[in-house]
Amino acid sequence: xxxSTNHRLKPLAMALQWAMAGFVVLPWAALAQxxxxxxxxxxxxxxxxxxxxxxxxxxxxxxxxxSAAKIVIGREEIQKxxxxxxxxxxKRLPGVTVQGAPGRGGAIRMRGLGGGYTQILxxxxxxxxxxxxxxxxxxxxxxxxxxxxxxxxxxARAIAGTINIVLREGQKANPDxxxxxxxxxxxxxxxxxxxxxxxxxQPLTGTLTMSVTxxxxxxxSSTVISSNVLGDSTRSNESLGRRQAMHANARLQWRxxxxxxxxxxxxxxxxxxxxxxxxxxxxxxxxxxxxxxxxTLNQSRFAMARLNGQWAQRLSADDRLxxxxxxxxxxxxxxxxQTLTTPSASPxxxxxxxxxxxxxxxxxxxxxxxxxxxDNGHQVVSGLELEGVRxxxxxxxxxxxxxxxxxxxxxxxxxxxQDEFKINRHWSAHTGLRYETxxxxxxxxxxxxSNTSSVWTPLLHALWKPDPAKRDQVRMxxxxxxxxxxxxNLMARPxxxxxxxxxxxxxxxxxxxxxxxxxxxxVDVAFERYLDGGGVLSAxxxxxxxxxxxxxxxxxxxxxxxxxxxxxxDASTQGLELEAKFRLNQAFTGALPIDIRSNxxxxxxxxxxxxxxxxxxxxxxDMTANLGAxxxxxxxxxxxxxxxxxxxxxxxxxTEQSMFYQGVKRVVDVYGLWRISPASAVRLTVSNLxxxxxxxxxxxxxxxYKESSRTTDRNWRNVQLRLEMKI
Numbered sequence: 001x002x003x004s005t006n007h008r009l010k011p012l013a014m015a016l017q018w019a020m021a022g023f024v025v026l027p028w029a030a031l032a033q034x035x036x037x038x039x040x041x042x043x044x045x046x047x048x049x050x051x052x053x054x055x056x057x058x059x060x061x062x063x064x065x066x067s068a069a070k071i072v073i074g075r076e077e078i079q080k081x082x083x084x085x086x087x088x089x090x091k092r093l094p095g096v097t098v099q100g101a102p103g104r105g106g107a108i109r110m111r112g113l114g115g116g117y118t119q120i121l122x123x124x125x126x127x128x129x130x131x132x133x134x135x136x137x138x139x140x141x142x143x144x145x146x147x148x149x150x151x152x153x154x155x156a157r158a159i160a161g162t163i164n165i166v167l168r169e170g171q172k173a174n175p176d177x178x179x180x181x182x183x184x185x186x187x188x189x190x191x192x193x194x195x196x197x198x199x200x201x202q203p204l205t206g207t208l209t210m211s212v213t214x215x216x217x218x219x220x221s222s223t224v225i226s227s228n229v230l231g232d233s234t235r236s237n238e239s240l241g242r243r244q245a246m247h248a249n250a251r252l253q254w255r256x257x258x259x260x261x262x263x264x265x266x267x268x269x270x271x272x273x274x275x276x277x278x279x280x281x282x283x284x285x286x287x288x289x290x291x292x293x294x295x296t297l298n299q300s301r302f303a304m305a306r307l308n309g310q311w312a313q314r315l316s317a318d319d320r321l322x323x324x325x326x327x328x329x330x331x332x333x334x335x336x337x338q339t340l341t342t343p344s345a346s347p348x349x350x351x352x353x354x355x356x357x358x359x360x361x362x363x364x365x366x367x368x369x370x371x372x373x374x375d376n377g378h379q380v381v382s383g384l385e386l387e388g389v390r391x392x393x394x395x396x397x398x399x400x401x402x403x404x405x406x407x408x409x410x411x412x413x414x415x416x417x418q419d420e421f422k423i424n425r426h427w428s429a430h431t432g433l434r435y436e437t438x439x440x441x442x443x444x445x446x447x448x449x450s451n452t453s454s455v456w457t458p459l460l461h462a463l464w465k466p467d468p469a470k471r472d473q474v475r476m477x478x479x480x481x482x483x484x485x486x487x488x489n490l491m492a493r494p495x496x497x498x499x500x501x502x503x504x505x506x507x508x509x510x511x512x513x514x515x516x517x518x519x520x521x522x523v524d525v526a527f528e529r530y531l532d533g534g535g536v537l538s539a540x541x542x543x544x545x546x547x548x549x550x551x552x553x554x555x556x557x558x559x560x561x562x563x564x565x566x567x568x569x570d571a572s573t574q575g576l577e578l579e580a581k582f583r584l585n586q587a588f589t590g591a592l593p594i595d596i597r598s599n600x601x602x603x604x605x606x607x608x609x610x611x612x613x614x615x616x617x618x619x620x621x622d623m624t625a626n627l628g629a630x631x632x633x634x635x636x637x638x639x640x641x642x643x644x645x646x647x648x649x650x651x652x653x654x655t656e657q658s659m660f661y662q663g664v665k666r667v668v669d670v671y672g673l674w675r676i677s678p679a680s681a682v683r684l685t686v687s688n689l690x691x692x693x694x695x696x697x698x699x700x701x702x703x704x705y706k707e708s709s710r711t712t713d714r715n716w717r718n719v720q721l722r723l724e725m726k727i
Contacts, residue, residue, distance in 0.1 A: 059143065064530055067420045067430040068461045069475045069540070071146040071579075077597075078138050080630060081643065082671050082685040082722060084183065084192065086136040090163070091645055091667075092626045093146060094579045094599040099619065101694035101713040102667045103185075103687060104219075105134040110146070110160040111542070111575055112603045112620035116483045116550075119150075119158035122165050123265060126155075128306050129361035129389055130330040133165070135269060139179060139194045140209045140249060142166045148540060148577075149461065149477035149524045152416035152432030153369070153381055156457035156481045159520040159544055167251055167265065168207045174198050175679070175726040183720040188216035188240070199252070206252035213245040219277075220714040227707040230501060231285040233349075239277030239296065246270045259314030267328075269304040279338070281349040290345035294352075297337040304330035318373045326365040333358050347501065359393040374421075382417040391487065408442035408491050418459070425468045430461035438484055442491035442513070449513035451490050455482045471530035479522045485515040485550060489565050502560035504658070504700035505709035509552075510564045518567075520544045535582035543574040549607060551618065553655055554700065569609035573617055577601040597628035597643070614651040619662065621647050637675035644668050649695075657702045663695030679726040687718040 059074035066072075071094060083089050087105050091098040100106030110118045120127055127133075147154060147162040154162050177196040182189065190213070197208040222236040248268045255261050277296040282289060306328030314320050334357045340350060369383040393406040418432030437454040457480045464474045492511035502508070526540035548567045555562055578601070584594040601624050605617040630641035647665040654660055668689040675681045697710040 060530060060534060060536055063536070064471070064473070064528070067428055067463060068151050069148045069477060069524060069526055071148075073144040073146075075142060078141055078144065080641065080671075081669060082673070082683045082720065083138050083669075084181070084687070084718070084720065085134050086138055086141060086165070087134045088669075088687065089138055089141075090133070090144070092597070092628060092643055093144070094626075095148075095161075095575075095577045095601040095624070096146075096163075097621065097624050097647060101715045102665060102691065103715055103718055104713075105132075108133055108163065109619070110148075110163070111573070111577075111601070112617075112624065113160040113573070114618040114620070116486060117158075117160040119155060119162040120165070121154065121162060123167055123308065124154070124164060125308060125324070125326060125365065126387070128267075128304065128326075128328050128330060129363055129391070130302065130332055130359075131269070131304060135245070135247065135271070136165065137192075137194060137211050137247070139177065139196060139211070140167055140247070142168045148526075148542065149479050149522065150457070150459060150481045151430070151461070152418040152434040152457075152459055153383065155414070156434050156436070156455070156459070156479070157484060159481045159483050159518065159522070159546065167249060168196060168209055169251055178725045178727055179722055181720055181722040183718055185216070185718045186218045186716040188218060190215040203256070204252060204254050206250060208248075208250045210248045211246070213243065213247075215243045215245075217241045217243065217275075218716070219275075221711055223709060223711045225503070225505065225707065225709045227503070227705075229705055229707070230503070231283060233281065233283040235279065235281045237277060237279050239275050239298075241273055241275030241298070243271060243273045245272070259312070259320070261310075261312045263310045263312075265308045267304070267306045267308070269302065269330075271300075271302045273300045274298070279350060283345070283349055290349065291342065292340060292345050292349040293342045294338050294340050294350045296339075298335075300332070300334045302330070302332050304328065306330075320371045322369040322371075324365070324367045324369075326363070328363050330361045331359070355396060357393070357395040359391055361389060361391050363387070363389040376421075378419050378421040380417070380419050383415070385412070385414040385416075387412045389487075406442055406444040406491065408440065408487055410438065410440045410487060412436065412438045426465050428463045430459075430463075432459040433457070434459070440485075440487060440490050442487075444491070449491060451485065451513050451515065453484055453517040455517060455519065457481060471532075473528050475524070475526040475528065477522070477524040479524075481520050481522060481544075483518040483520075483550070485512075485517065485565070489515055489550065494562075503707060503709075504554050504561045504702075504705060505698045505707050507554050507561040507563040510562055512565050515550060515565060516548045516567050518546055518548050518550055520546045531582055531586060533583070533586060535586060536579065537582070538577075538579045540577040541575070542577070544572065546571045546573070549609075549617075551607070551654065554658060568607070571605060571607045571617060573603065573605035573620070575601060575603040592631060595630040595641075597630075598626060600625040610653055611656055612653065614653045614659070616650070616652050618652060618654065618660075620652075621650050621662070623648060639673040639675075640671070642668065642670035657700055659699045661695075661697040661699075664692075665694060666690075666692065681724045683720075683722040683724060685720040685722070687720070688715060689717060691715050691717050 059072040062072045063070055073093060078089055087098050087108065090096050090108055095111050097109050097112055098106050107115050108118060108120060120133060143166045145164040150156040150158040150162065179194045181192040192213050194211040199206045219239045225233045250266050252264045253261060275298045279294045279296060282291045308326040311323045336355045338353050340352050365387040367383060367385040369381060372380045374380060388411050390409045414434060414436035416432060416434035420430045422428040434457045439452045441450040460478045462476045466472060490511050490513050492509060494508060494510045496508050522544045524540060524542045526538060529537040547570050549569055549571045550565050551568045552563045552565050579599040581597050584591040584596055603620050603622060605620050607615045607617060625646050626643060628643035630639060632639045645667045649664045650662055652660045669687045670689055671683060671685040673681055673683045694713040694715060699708045
């Protein structure tokens with residue numbers, strides 16, 4: 001039902017793709033010619049510009065000197081746009097996409113690959129159970145590191161890549177940061193208070209970060225369903241939710257003699273949500289129009305406490321030992337009530353029902369790393385890791401009060417070794433080998449189930465500098481990575497879709513304990529040019545060959561449509577990632593010193609066991625692109641900037657019988673920062689400046705049963721006014 005529209009839009013989509021690609025690529029030639037302009041005129045800036053360049057150069061040098069391909073985003077860029085959450089920052093980074101409607105958060109993905117392909121770390125450690133990246137604020141983050149290929153130390157569960165989020169580090173000389181934000185979305189006001197305190201106690205250094213949120217969130221969606229068996233129907237949902245949350249984290253570091261350091265990073269999260277809504281369902285059949293309405297009340301609570309620590313000690317001039325540990329607990333409570341407000345139709349469209357879910361996760365981790373500098377220039381790193389998670393879950397389903405409780409545990413251990421070394425002035429290399437095994441067990445209504453997976457992952461990276469005196473370099477990687485089934489994939493209890501009559505486009509869900517991990521062999525090649533005066537141009541090509549691909553498929557069980565994951569076969573994906581960060585006067589003599597941030601990524605994939613066309617990997621667009629600019633006006637203390645984030649629409653054939661469609665997502669964000677004094681500023685940010693409906697659709701056709709479902713999610717402009725102070 002979407003192909004005719006896509007055919008009409010294809011020429012426009014192709015034109016936009018080439019236009020975005022051209023914008024990223026065209027500055028290369030100009031920048032190459034103007035890297036050292038005569039007389040240095042293009043590099044002349046005022047003192048304010050020189051100050052702003054400092055952090056960027058440090059971030060760029062960290063990226064340039066890394067033996068493995070790494071993109072480093074520092075504090076300057078993280079806080080520049082004035083985003084309300086970290087997901088808004090991540091969506092602008094090269095090759096990164098955020099699922100869901102604009103401003104509504106969603107899964108963070110690299111290279112357009114679905115859930116589980118991107119490894120997300122917090123201070124180098126895997127995220128604790130139940131923790132969402134969307135709950136982090138940009139003010140809590142020191143820098144973001146993106147690794148496009150895995151390393152033995154960071155872990156190989158990263159087919160798409162790794163995002164490592166490093167929390168704020170204490171600096172004694174810095175004053176406290178206080179930010180007060182008031183925002184409005186669709187007529188509803190929200191408040192955010194953030195405070196960062198730097199410790200000044202000898203010999204203890206560190207930082208304390210606390211945020212308090214009172215947020216209102218409206219949601220509105222409508223779904224149109226067409227079925228040759230059940231007829232046509234519609235459903236609309238309207239709701240308004242309020243989330244009150246508190247986040248607190250700290251990084252405390254003690255430095256002793258002979259290189260001894262102890263770092264503690266406690267983390268506390270508490271979030272309470274309550275939302276009221278209205279559902280209206282309509283069905284058109286031979287008997288005419290049937291309608292029902294129901295009121296909904298959703299309540300949830302999430303609480304997490306975690307303590308991570310690291311002890312580091314220099315054993316000798318060449319040897320260093322690090323021991324890390326982490327302990328934590330998180331708890332989640334959910335209750336959903338649905339109450340009919342109109343007489344019931346026959347057969348019913350909606351139900352009077354109550355659902356609830358509660359789970360408690362307890363986790364612990366312990367790891368050690370030994371680093372040795374060898375006389376011949378080698379730096380050898382080896383380590384051991386141990387991690388355990390135990391979940392106790394209680395739940396009652398919509399249609400089945402005997403959905404059952406669940407007790408599950410996951411135990412992971414790994415060993416690795418890697419060697420970084422310089423071959424000569426032109427070449428350096430990074431080799432590694434990692435072994436990891438994961439055992440998951442669950443005991444529920446269907447009895448005891450278990451799954452064990454073990455993977456060897458060899459890794460090789462190389463860096464070539466054609467001329468060591470210049471700033472051009474080429475990176476190459478040959479790696480093996482993998483994706484393990486999650487606890488939800490393996491052991492999820494049966495969960496109803498909420499439909500009275502089962503539908504293939506809204507199926508029930510259940511886990512599969514017999515899943516095998518996906519394995520991927522990958523190649524990455526990147527060219528990087530680092531510009532004089534700051535900035536970088538890069539082009540990266542990649543390919544992954546995947547075996548034992550996991551995909552959800554819909555079957556009929558006991559008269560209901562059920563979606564469950566299976567290993568369906570092999571797949572491949574490849575892409576081109578372009579990035580250009582520079583000042584406009586570096587490319588064009590006499591131009592204003594406007595900071596340009598641009599990137600465009602082009603993707604393709606093929607699932608071999610699914611017939612084409614559009615047999616791509618789940619939720620991978622053809623491309624994603626960002627264009628951003630920032631300009632500090634010299635005569636007044638005002639900085640203006642903005643960003644365009646764009647993802648085209650696309651179809652995905654998931655199986656021979658089912659298709660999925662995702663509409664265009666285009667988000668424009670703008671901001672202005674007025675510097676009142678060196679210690680205070682006012683920031684106005686408008687996110688999603690031109691909101692547009694977010695459309696998704698699915699179709700099912702097995703020759704007998706044909707059904708299509710199209711959902712439209714509304715979203716709105718968000719206006720934020722923030723007072724920023726150093727005290």
